[in-house]
Amino acid sequence: MKYTIFSRKQDEISLGIVKQIKSLIKLEYDEENPDIVITVGGDGTILRAVNKYIDLVDKITFFGVKTGHLGFYTNFTVNDIVDLCEKINTNNFDCETHNLLRWESNLNSGYAINEITITNPTATQIVDVYIDENIFETVRGTGLCISTTNGSTAYNKSLNGPVVDHSLNCIILTEIASINSNAYRSLNSPLVLSTNRRLELKSNNAKFLTSDHLQFELDHDDYVKCYLSDKKIKFGKRCNTEFMDRIKKAFL
Numbered sequence: 001m002k003y004t005i006f007s008r009k010q011d012e013i014s015l016g017i018v019k020q021i022k023s024l025i026k027l028e029y030d031e032e033n034p035d036i037v038i039t040v041g042g043d044g045t046i047l048r049a050v051n052k053y054i055d056l057v058d059k060i061t062f063f064g065v066k067t068g069h070l071g072f073y074t075n076f077t078v079n080d081i082v083d084l085c086e087k088i089n090t091n092n093f094d095c096e097t098h099n100l101l102r103w104e105s106n107l108n109s110g111y112a113i114n115e116i117t118i119t120n121p122t123a124t125q126i127v128d129v130y131i132d133e134n135i136f137e138t139v140r141g142t143g144l145c146i147s148t149t150n151g152s153t154a155y156n157k158s159l160n161g162p163v164v165d166h167s168l169n170c171i172i173l174t175e176i177a178s179i180n181s182n183a184y185r186s187l188n189s190p191l192v193l194s195t196n197r198r199l200e201l202k203s204n205n206a207k208f209l210t211s212d213h214l215q216f217e218l219d220h221d222d223y224v225k226c227y228l229s230d231k232k233i234k235f236g237k238r239c240n241t242e243f244m245d246r247i248k249k250a251f252l
């Protein structure tokens with residue numbers, strides 16, 4: 001077993017945490033081919049770490065250490081570091097897994113943990129939404145967001161999408177500033193779909209596709225296919241990290 005530490009910030013606190021972890025972990029340090037990735041930072045740091053190691057994601061266990069209060073992917077705080085390192089050294093930890101969202105466009109493809117969006121911030125796009133290869137609706141507006149349950153507390157929540165218990169698996173489709181009038185009509189409610197649904201978005205005028213923190217340009221007549229992949233990410237769990245507590249701490 002080999003491990004690495006992934007940290008975005010170079011401030012004193014983050015460097016101190018990295019140093020402490022390195023002094024406690026007894027495994028070989030290997031940035032290229034790790035079995036364990038310990039992140040230091042927030043949920044955004046996890047997104048970047050997963051993206052960096054996407055080709056190795058099947059064998060990696062991620063452990064997120066958050067410098068502030070707990071995040072949604074960061075199960076550990078600085079107070080847990082000694083305990084966490086002991087767990088890793090003795091290979092004695094519980095895990096939770098989450099399916100990644102797979103997306104494919106004409107030119108690009110990838111995986112998202114939170115969500116993908118297709119948007120045009122300057123002009124209305126007309127997007128035909130296909131579910132399981134059948135046309136479902138046409139949405140006119142800024143765009144659409146396709147989220148996992150993990151992503152339900154992120155961008156999806158800002159779009160008034162439902163906050164979904166992260167232990168569930170589903171796909172959430174929300175509209176971004178859609179026009180609803182006598183001329184144009186779409187569902188205009190968040191739509192929660194089961195895991196095996198396959199979505200396809202065909203836009204006449206899409207500009208950007210975002211996949212978590214990443215942004216790609218789209219051709220005006222691009223299509224985007226999206227579904228829950230069999231590919232999973234694995235997170236090391238801490239005991240007593242109740243989902244409802246996180247929701248309360250984060251939002252209430």
Ligand code: NAP
Pocket residue numbers: 041042043044045047071072114115150151152153154155156158211212213
């Ligand atoms: P960012 O703009 O720095 O982060 C946005 C915020 O979302 C941060 O506070 C981040 O937590 C938090 N976050 C990330 N994943 C989360 C999750 N699954 N549940 C609850 N909160 C979550 O960008 P970033 O850190 O690179 O994160 C990218 C994410 O930002 C995207 O995947 C998208 O969900 C979100 N986003 C939201 C909006 C919006 O709400 N209007 C717009 C664009 C993007 P940390 O501070 O711990 O990193």
Ligand code: MN
Pocket residue numbers: 042043044045
């Ligand atoms: Mn962030």
